[in-house]
Amino acid sequence: MTEIRITRYLCYILCSTIVSALKCATGNGPNAGLKVIPDTWINDGFCDCPFDSLDEAKTEACSGAAIGGWPGIEETTDRSLTFQCPQQKDKNLPISRLNDGICDCCDGADEMESESCEDICDEVLAAERSARAKAEEQYKIGKERRNNELEDFRNLVKQTLVEIETAEKGLEGKNQEMDEIKAEIQKEKITYADRRRSETLNVVDAIANTSDLSSVSGLLAPLDIRELSLLIQLTCQIAGEMETSSGEKTCAPLRLAGVDLGILWSDEDFNGSTVQVIEENDLLIDLVDENSKGEKIWSREQLSTRSSRRRLDDYHEHEQFEDDYHYHDRDEIETETYHDKRKKVDENDFYDTIILDENKENLKLIVEGSIFSKSRVKFLNHADDVIRKIQDNIKRNENVAENNKTDESDTNNEGEGGNTADNTVRKSIMRDLQQRKSSIKRGFQFALSAHILVGSRIVDRADHEVQSDLINLAASTIMYSRVRTEHVWHMLSTLLPEIGSIDTAEDESCGSLLATICPAKAIERNGSQYPPPAFLEAGENACSRAVNEANAPGCNMQSEIPSSVPEGYYGYNQPREREQDDPLYSVFRSLENMVSEKTSELETRQKDLQSEISSIENNVKELEDKVGGRGQDDGSGEFFVLKDTCHSVTAGKYDYEVCVNGKATQKDKGAKSGTSLGKWQGMNVEKETGKRVMKWENGQKCWNGPSRSATVYVTCGAETKLLSAEEPDTCTYVLEMESYIACDWKFYKKSIAVA
Numbered sequence: 155m156t157e158i159r160i161t162r163y164l165c166y167i168l169c170s171t172i173v174s175a176l177k178c179a180t181g182n183g184p185n186a187g188l189k190v191i192p193d194t195w196i197n198d199g200f201c202d203c204p205f206d207s208l209d210e211a212k213t214e215a216c217s218g219a220a221i222g223g224w225p226g227i228e229e230t231t232d233r234s235l236t237f238q239c240p241q242q243k244d245k246n247l248p249i250s251r252l253n254d255g256i257c258d259c260c261d262g263a264d265e266m267e268s269e270s271c272e273d274i275c276d277e278v279l280a281a282e283r284s285a286r287a288k289a290e291e292q293y294k295i296g297k298e299r300r301n302n303e304l305e306d307f308r309n310l311v312k313q314t315l316v317e318i319e320t321a322e323k324g325l326e327g328k329n330q331e332m333d334e335i336k337a338e339i340q341k342e343k344i345t346y347a348d349r350r351r352s353e354t355l356n357v358v359d360a361i362a363n364t365s366d367l368s369s370v371s372g373l374l375a376p377l378d379i380r381e382l383s384l385l386i387q388l389t390c391q392i393a394g395e396m397e398t399s400s401g402e403k404t405c406a407p408l409r410l411a412g413v414d415l416g417i418l419w420s421d422e423d424f425n426g427s428t429v430q431v432i433e434e435n436d437l438l439i440d441l442v443d444e445n446s447k448g449e450k451i452w453s454r455e456q457l458s459t460r461s462s463r464r465r466l467d468d469y470h471e472h473e474q475f476e477d478d479y480h481y482h483d484r485d486e487i488e489t490e491t492y493h494d495k496r497k498k499v500d501e502n503d504f505y506d507t508i509i510l511d512e513n514k515e516n517l518k519l520i521v522e523g524s525i526f527s528k529s530r531v532k533f534l535n536h537a538d539d540v541i542r543k544i545q546d547n548i549k550r551n552e553n554v555a556e557n558n559k560t561d562e563s564d565t566n567n568e569g570e571g572g573n574t575a576d577n578t579v580r581k582s583i584m585r586d587l588q589q590r591k592s593s594i595k596r597g598f599q600f601a602l603s604a605h606i607l608v609g610s611r612i613v614d615r616a617d618h619e620v621q622s623d624l625i626n627l628a629a630s631t632i633m634y635s636r637v638r639t640e641h642v643w644h645m646l647s648t649l650l651p652e653i654g655s656i657d658t659a660e661d662e663s664c665g666s667l668l669a670t671i672c673p674a675k676a677i678e679r680n681g682s683q684y685p686p687p688a689f690l691e692a693g694e695n696a697c698s699r700a701v702n703e704a705n706a707p708g709c710n711m712q713s714e715i716p717s718s719v720p721e722g723y724y725g726y727n728q729p730r731e732r733e734q735d736d737p738l739y740s741v742f743r744s745l746e747n748m749v750s751e752k753t754s755e756l757e758t759r760q761k762d763l764q765s766e767i768s769s770i771e772n773n774v775k776e777l778e779d780k781v782g783g784r785g786q787d788d789g790s791g792e793f794f795v796l797k798d799t800c801h802s803v804t805a806g807k808y809d810y811e812v813c814v815n816g817k818a819t820q821k822d823k824g825a826k827s828g829t830s831l832g833k834w835q836g837m838n839v840e841k842e843t844g845k846r847v848m849k850w851e852n853g854q855k856c857w858n859g860p861s862r863s864a865t866v867y868v869t870c871g872a873e874t875k876l877l878s879a880e881e882p883d884t885c886t887y888v889l890e891m892e893s894y895i896a897c898d899w900k901f902y903k904k905s906i907a908v909a
Contacts, residue, residue, distance in 0.1 A: 178203030212253070239263055241275045242282075289906055295872040296897030300795075303894075307791040311781045318777050325770045332763055339756045340439075346750035347442040354414045357745050358629040364680075369688035370639070370737050374625045376679035379617060381649055382624035386631050387604040388526055388645040392729050393635035394600030395593045405600040408607055409452035411630030413441045418452070419607055446749050521601045526648040529667045530594045533726035537587045543715055544584045548577050579717075586719040593728055604631075633742040636731040642738075643693040646685050647671035666725040672697035688737040792846070792895040793837055796874065801891065803876035810864075810879040810889060818850035818864040820887070830854045831864040831887055844900035845869060846893075856885035864889060870897040870905070 176196060177188040186205070195202050197212045207216035236246040239259035247258050258264045260278040262271025364372035377385065390405035397406070412419060416438055437454055444451055451457055522531060611623050632642065644667060674693030676683045685693075721727060732738055782794055793814070800813040804823065812818040814834065821828030832850030839846055846868035853862030864887040866876075871892025879889045 176208060178208040179205040181205060211249070237264060241279065286906065292872045293870055293897050293902055293906060296870050296894035297902075299872070299894040300897050303795045304791045307781070307794050310794075311791075314777050314781045318774055321770050321774050321777070325767065325774070328763060328767045328770065332760070332767065335756055335760045335763060339753060339760065342750060342753045342756060343439045343443045346446065346753060347439045350414060350442055350446070350745075350748060351416065353745055353748060354630060355626065357633070357742060358626050361629050361632075361741055362625050364682055368737075368741060369691075370686050370741055372682060372684070372686045373642070373689065374628055376682075376684055377625075377628075379612065379620050379624060382621070382628050383608050383612070384649045385645055386608050386624065386628050387521070387601050388524075388649065389628070389631050389635050389637055389641075390604035391521070391526070391597040391601035392637050392641050392645075393631075394597035396636070396729050396731060397596060397600070402596070403599050403603065405603040405607065405631075406450060406452075407631045407634035408604050408627065410445065410450060410634045411627050412607075413438060413445060413452050414630055415626050417611075417627075419610065443750065443753060446753075517602055517605060518598065521598050521605065524648065525670065526645065526667065527598070528670065529725045530597070533724045534591060534594060536724045537591050540715060541584055541587055544580045547715065548580060551577050580715060583716060583719055590719070590723075590726060590728060594726070632738070633745060637729070637738075638692070638732040639688050639737050640692040640696050641729060643674065643685065643689045643696065644671065646689065647674070647693065650677070652677050666722065666727060668696055668699065669725070692737075795895055796893070799874070801874065801876045803879055803889070805879040808879075810876065810887070812848070812850065812864060812866055812876070812889065814848065818853065818887075820862075829862065831862045844896075844898070844904060846896050848891075853885075859884050861885070863887070866891050868893050868896045870894070870901045 176191040176193075178191055180187040180189050191202055191209045196209050199210070199213050199215050201207065201210050201216035203209045204216060210216045235249050237249060237252055239245040239247070239261070240263050241261055242259060245259065247264055251258055252264050253267045255265070255268065257271035259271075260275040261273045262268075265271045358374075360368055361370055362372075362374035364375070374382065374385075386408060390408055393405065393407045409419065416435075418434060418438060418441075434454075437457070440457055441451060441453075444457060521527065608624070608627070611627070612620050615623075648667075648671065672693075674690060674697050676685065676690050678684065683690075716723070782791075796814045798813070798815050800811055800816065802809055802811040804810075807823060809821045809823055809825070809828075810819070810831075811821070812831075814837075817833050818831035819828045820831055830853040832853035835849040835851050837846055837848045848866040848868065850864040851861070853864070855861045862885045866889045868891045872894060874893035874895070875891065877890040877892055879887060881887050
């Protein structure tokens, strides 16, 4: 039908002297009828043939009718009616361009009513043949180069896949070896945990029961449940005073002792419920293993975060306090002293209360109200008084210094507080006092923690089980706390009044604990002398110093500001860890130095093997990246050919550069740096045109506009080069590129073969 209409239309235009009447369609489709149009109706400005517009070829009366622009008139195929230039087969003109006064065909066939079009077909066709020949030559060169490079890529893919397969086979063997090493490590961890527990029990037996092999043996077996509980609690208190970590609140030595003995506790609290004992054998094994490497951990949380956690030994005393203090008014300082609080709780509660108390404050006061803590409480009260005086003096001196700025006559008025140099010294004294106060309070916290943890081992259990349990915990806690033999004697003297000369009456005089418990003496327990010789000797040596310490530094100053804070100030001696000459050192040495050498060797092998596995995995990844994955036929070969290449073009006053797999940039001519047009997003092929399209996005944001982006359309060429660049929309850049990667059959069929 279309061909019939074209023939009729062209016949009317080109052969109007022969045709006397025009027939046009009365509807759409092959079954549409025809009607005759009188000559007088042709080109009269009225559209009589809206379905094909044949009667108004020289006017615009039927404009838009045949493409569905008129109501009731559907779009027809007539929209595609074209006129083909007789000598140019690839040139098809819309009907509207016939006889429009413009010579479109080289021979002027489209302008039959005009004689102004010259026949220039020889020149035009020659140029077209030359351009086509050049395009075909470019295509031929590009196609050959494309095929060669893609063949090289396919060969590379094959070779790379072989390398990947070889590497993965090696990786499979390494992973199997790794599984075997992990199994060996776990087995050795279990073996080490069992050996350590066995050795722990041997050490416990050596110190707990009477033996002629050691001067410290027989320490624990004679003690009952109450005494063992208090010994653990006091050991933790001393450990807290020696601990340098200001943030630690739980008794770490007791927790670590529990790990060695297979006991894990949940976090202690004060809500009136006993802490839970956790049954997790695998966790215990891992904790024992980590602690053998120098760690000090006792929970799953610490195990999982050990790489970032600050270990207990990593803290230093200077971290506890700031160099500059903020001084408060007198009414801001706590006025109720430890002595005042302690009076509210019966001291006997310290010995009688083993199970948890529901009141946190009562628990604290029980700990702080013990005979062992008496000299410490005195020191705290005294330190508070001295610190208040120092604060008052510093504030007064600062006021004097401020006044002296406006009144030079007052420069000699130092007052009681002294000058600026005096303030520096007194700040140092206050810092020392604060440090010792913190140590004492941390000791109270550790003791409170032990009170709660030990209580959980006593509830609802038979006495013989509890006694055995506490003996084991006491021995291991003494080991991990690193307390001295003398410290143990101090503790025994306060929890066994028959050993020390304890006066339980209120005594507000200044003096150390030694002044309360000396002289040292032995008693009989279970048919043997108690305490064991090493502890009794340590007590006698300590008491020999008691006379000198009866008048401890600061005792006669009545809260005056001291010139320094020496050891033993106001009766408090900060405890120090045991050294090699201490009798307890040799008892615990084998356990403290115990490590799993085989585990260390296996873990070294595991680390080396993991390094090898990582190296192979990285190599496989590099090989895959090298060929764009596993070499699927998805255009990765074309991308591989252009990957990491950069191309530039100058357009207007700018230089444009695009880097495949990199970034796109716009620069002023000759500039070294410029504006980012985006980062590489990828390359795809348009299905309709076969063009390769590259995209860069998320470039530098335009002022009051979008982020810059660049799109490159690639067509066939013998070389890869940018041809043009423009900005059709704000901050959106479009560039044209030629490259041999686009010289494929699809391009030839659409762009060359049709010509």
